[in-house]
Amino acid sequence: MKQKPATVLRRAALGAGIAAALVAQMQGAAAAFGLPGGGGNKSADACAAERAPIIERQKQYEAIHKSHFGAALTAGLKTGAMFVAGQMLGHYLPGGLGAGRGGNSGDGGSGMGGPFSFLNPGNLGEAAKFSIPGVTTAAGGGMFGGGNLGGGDTRAIAAMAIIVAVVSTVEAYAQLKQEESGGDNIRLATSIDDDARRQVDVSRAIAAEEGALDACRARQVTDFKAKLSTASNDQDRRGLARDRASLQSAIKSDVDLTGGVVEQQASLAKTYTQSRAMSENKSEADVLGGQAPAYAPTASTAPLKLPPAKGASATAVSNGAPLKRGGGTLAGPAAPTWTLARAATLRETPTTKGRSVGALAVGGKVEIVDNSGAPAGWSEIKTAETTGYVRTALLVKSAQLAGPRLAPPSNIREHNRAVLAARDQGPGRLKTLLTDVQTG
Numbered sequence: 001m002k003q004k005p006a007t008v009l010r011r012a013a014l015g016a017g018i019a020a021a022l023v024a025q026m027q028g029a030a031a032a033f034g035l036p037g038g039g040g041n042k043s044a045d046a047c048a049a050e051r052a053p054i055i056e057r058q059k060q061y062e063a064i065h066k067s068h069f070g071a072a073l074t075a076g077l078k079t080g081a082m083f084v085a086g087q088m089l090g091h092y093l094p095g096g097l098g099a100g101r102g103g104n105s106g107d108g109g110s111g112m113g114g115p116f117s118f119l120n121p122g123n124l125g126e127a128a129k130f131s132i133p134g135v136t137t138a139a140g141g142g143m144f145g146g147g148n149l150g151g152g153d154t155r156a157i158a159a160m161a162i163i164v165a166v167v168s169t170v171e172a173y174a175q176l177k178q179e180e181s182g183g184d185n186i187r188l189a190t191s192i193d194d195d196a197r198r199q200v201d202v203s204r205a206i207a208a209e210e211g212a213l214d215a216c217r218a219r220q221v222t223d224f225k226a227k228l229s230t231a232s233n234d235q236d237r238r239g240l241a242r243d244r245a246s247l248q249s250a251i252k253s254d255v256d257l258t259g260g261v262v263e264q265q266a267s268l269a270k271t272y273t274q275s276r277a278m279s280e281n282k283s284e285a286d287v288l289g290g291q292a293p294a295y296a297p298t299a300s301t302a303p304l305k306l307p308p309a310k311g312a313s314a315t316a317v318s319n320g321a322p323l324k325r326g327g328g329t330l331a332g333p334a335a336p337t338w339t340l341a342r343a344a345t346l347r348e349t350p351t352t353k354g355r356s357v358g359a360l361a362v363g364g365k366v367e368i369v370d371n372s373g374a375p376a377g378w379s380e381i382k383t384a385e386t387t388g389y390v391r392t393a394l395l396v397k398s399a400q401l402a403g404p405r406l407a408p409p410s411n412i413r414e415h416n417r418a419v420l421a422a423r424d425q426g427p428g429r430l431k432t433l434l435t436d437v438q439t440g
Contacts, residue, residue: 045250047216053209054257060131061166061264069126070167073160121356124156127163135159139201140208154343157361161195165271166264171307174275178306180361185306186406187363189279194362196272197411203265203418210258210426214433217251221433244437251434258426265419270295272412277304280406287409294419338381338395340364346388350378357388368395 045051064070131137135158157180165173181188224240224247231237273295276287285299293299343362347354360366366381379392 046220047213047250047254050209050213050216051254051257054206054213054261057133057206057209057261058257060133060137061261064130064132064163064166067130067163067167070163073123073164073167121359124160124359127160128156130159130163132159132162133205134198134202135162139198140205154362157343157359158195158198162268165195165268170271170274170278173271174278174306177275177279182361182364184363184365185279187361189276189406189409190363191361192272192276192279193407193409193411196268196409196415199265199268199272200411200415200418203415203422206261206265207418207422207425210262210422211429213254213258214425214429217254217430217433220247221437224437247437248434251430251437255427255430255434258430259423262419262423262426265415265422266294269293269412269416269419272415273299273409274304276409276412278306281305287412288416289408289413291413291416292420294416294423338366338368340366340390341394341396344390344394346381346383346386346390348388350375350380350389354389357386358383360390366390366395 128136133139136155161173161176161180164176177188177191181191224243227243228240231240270293273284273287273293276282277284280286281303283299283301283303284293285301288299291299340360340362344360345356346358346360348357349355360383364383366383369380369382369387377392378389379395380387380389381395
């Protein structure tokens with residue numbers, strides 16, 4: 001029998017009302033525990049605020065992994081600096097490798113800052129554009145407040161090192177640090193420890209952020225178990241079964257999120273530990289001094305060696321002679337006359353506006369050519385590739401740096417320790433909460 005239109009409308013409205021009520025009930029249950037599916041607003045996930053900074057870190061590392069720059073730089077390190085000259089920075093900068101940061105394609109040479117150097121001005125300019133915690137952004141997120149790093153060149157070199165450490169191999173990172181250090185293994189070892197120093201506060205910040213997320217989920221688990229203990233009928237228990245599944249799903253997602261971020265830091269810990277071991281021809285166990293590594297069950301006791309240098313790299317000058325390139329030994333040539341107290345830009349003219357002709361790493365050994373013709377506060381110096389001007393205040397006599405030639409890898413050890421703490425605070429505790437929900 002054909003139904004009347006009014007009857008059809010009433011039944012349709014009744015069906016829609018029942019469906020709406022069911023949806024509202026499900027959304028309300030999800031929102032009560034701050035779980036996915038609660039309606040697309042802030043109350044849908046009570047831990048959204050705690051997840052936000054961790055998600056941002058995940059995005060920062062993903063951006064490095066997915067970047068064309070990182071991939072091309074890695075290929076260049078494997079193939080040699082000439083690959084980079086021909087294939088890489090033309091993708092970014094008009095005029096190729098010499099463009100940007102004061103360089104030009106006619107600089108010539110192959111040392112640090114030259115167009116065929118991995119640490120040329122174009123590469124450094126691109127590296128400095130990335131958001132890298134502890135280097136170009138503050139360890140706890142946001143803009144840098146200053147004080148952690150020196151000038152733009154220092155920060156850019158540190159950014160380049162992190163990019164290589166994140167996207168490439170330990171050998172590639174060690175090769176880059178060889179170029180930065182000019183083949184001086186003492187400076188190489190010290191530079192690696194300095195990279196680790198910048199990441200100690202990052203790992204500590206990650207541990208704090210993941211601890212906040214863990215505390216938020218713990219409150220949800222406690223609330224769920226309290227409601228479960230007072231469930232008095234089958235309908236309540238069925239609703240709580242759905243809540244349990246949603247809470248488990250949320251915590252599993254958190255385990256993946258926090259674990260991924262921690263593993264990035266663990267990968268850096270591996271790179272720093274093994275590279276430092278290479279610089280001294282020692283083992284991971286020697287560098288970590290009895291600590292368990294954050295990246296493996298146990299530390300290897302096998303000595304490691306630096307990879308052979310590929311392509312062009314920097315050579316500082318000591319009394320007119322190139323520094324001896326290291327092969328795992330710390331024995332060096334005769335002490336140079338002057339050493340860089342911190343990283344600096346080598347300029348064509350004695351003024352802060354002078355065109356950059358190279359980047360000088362901290363600890364670099366140089367030869368003073370002449371001070372008589374330079375304005376007060378500036379010195380003309382010589383490197384293996386060129387001459388230029390640098391502020392006299394940045395030069396110190398090597399005798400003033402006398403003392404222990406190589407400090408222990410304290411920052412590498414502290415960073416490794418901080419990564420272990422972050423893993424325990426984040427994915428470790430979240431996995432315990434997940435078990436608690438499953439057995440509750």
